[in-house]
Amino acid sequence: MSGTETFGGMAEALATARVVEPAAGDHIVPGHTHESAxxxxxxxxxxxxxxxxxQAAHVHRTLGAFFHDLLHGxxxxxxxxxxxxxxxxxxxxxxxxxxxDGRRAGYVSPIALFLFCVFLMFTTINSLGSSLMPSSATAMDAxxxxxxxxxxxLEAKRVTVTDPAQTAxxxxxxxDAKASIEGLEKLKANDLNFNFGNDNTDIEGLKSSPLIYQAVKVWRDNPSLALYKVQTYSYKLSWALIPISVPFLWLLFxxxxxxxxxxxxxxxxxxxxxxxxxxxxTMLLVRIGTPSLGLLALVPPLHMLVQLRGAYNLSWFGAWWRTWFLSMFAFTALSLFAVLILVEAGG
Known part of the structure; x- marks a missing residue:
């Protein structure tokens, strides 16, 4: 995504969030309300x-006030x-x-906050994408x-060893080392991470699922375009995670x-x-090379546990067993969302 598209996404996200959260950014400095009507x-x-x-009583008419409202929003x-x-x-x-329960004046609404968080995440991905996900060729070269x-x-050691058992x-x-090097070079040459081959014989078995077959075919024929479309649809359809997830939560109650x-x-x-x-x-920590990122895997279920207990007034045990199911449901919802994105990208 180019810089122009990034700023366009920012404008779109802020405009949408402003519609959802109309009070955001309506900052009135004391003494600025001069109109009588x-x-x-x-x-x-x-x-x-x-x-x-x-509408706010005082309407800003300076360029400085315009950018103040932008930053404020x-x-x-x-x-x-x-x-x-x-x-x-x-x-x-x-x-x-x-x-x-209706005590909302002091908080950002869920959907406005969600829109901004999604925008922030995809901006981070666009900014750090090259360092977070090195190309397959780079990884295979390493x-x-x-x-x-x-x-x-091994060859240097072979020269100094005389014992037949060690030599063998x-x-x-x-x-084995030579075979590994040869295999990696073939993988790089064929670009197997993104290419399923030069003909359709290897994906013929997917024809029973036309949507998946088309998605795989598009990915094989033009991986760069497919990756761009996946990112674009992931951003535009991120809201779909909400209706996909709600029925799973309903199953807990x-x-x-x-x-x-x-x-x-x-x-x-x-x-x-x-x-x-x-x-x-997590992406920022990966970027700076912070160790022990595996500990972050414990954060989502712990957050679910605390949120379940507080939101539904559950006992620790009631929240605990529901967290196990909710974790599995979350994985299922993400899988369904991934399928949706792949189908849209392959269309």
Whole structure:
């Protein structure tokens, strides 16, 4: 994605989030309300906002104020973001329950936060993509060089060894190293990570599933275009994760009169916000080479556990067993989302 497309995505994401969260960025500096009537509808003003149409009483007309509102809309959400994020991280169940119960004025709405988190994640992917996912050719070059170094060491050792048993063992290692180098060079030449061959014989068996067959064929014929389309559709269809995930959460509370689909939708959306931010943090840690990233694998289930317990007022045991199922459901939902993206990209 080019820089122009990145800024275009930013504008699109901010515009959408602003529609969902209309109060975001409407910052009124004390002393700036000078109009006596609303400039939008003409209603007499009795405060910092028109009580008829909701427009701010003071309308900025300077370039500096324009960019102030832009930065304010991105980073401040009128102060809501700084109250929402700590709860999303440390007390997600409390945040979910507060929003469901109607105490919303101090928090960013789930869908507005989700849109911004998705934009942030894909911006990070575009910025760090080359360092996060080196090409298959680069990876195979590195492995082949390692094999060549080992081959040289084995050949040098072979010259100094006189014992027949050790000589035979080293000769076997040399043969294996040469075979590995040859295999890696063939893989690189054929680009097997992205190419299924030069004809259709190897994917004929997929014709029973036309959508999957078409997706694989597009990926094989033009991997660069397919990768671009996967990224584009992943961004545009990210919202589909919400309706895909909600029915799975409903299965944890079937036919419950206390909790309805609305509760589950708020839960899922805030949970996806956290997981998206976690993905951003993980990518940044990978970029700087931070060790022990495996510990981050424990964060999603722990967050689910805390959110389930707080949002649905469960016991630790009730939240614990539901977390196990929710983790499996989350994997299933991601798999379904991946299939959706592949099908769309192959269309």
């Amino acid at each position: 609303c400039l939008n509808c003409g209603t007499a003003l009795i405060g910092s906002h028109c009580h008829a149409c909701g 991105v980073f401040h959400f009128e102060g809501k973001i700084w109250r929402t994020l700590p709860l999303l991280i440390a007390k997600p169940g409390t945040l979910t329950r507060e929003y469901i 492995m082949a060089q390692q094999q060549r170094d080992e081959l040289k060491a 063992e080293i000769d076997g290692d040399i043969v 079937p036919f419950s009169r206390r909790f309805g689909l609305y509760d589950h939708t708020v839960f899922v959306t805030y949970s996806l916000c956290f997981m998206t931010l976690l993905a951003v943090v």
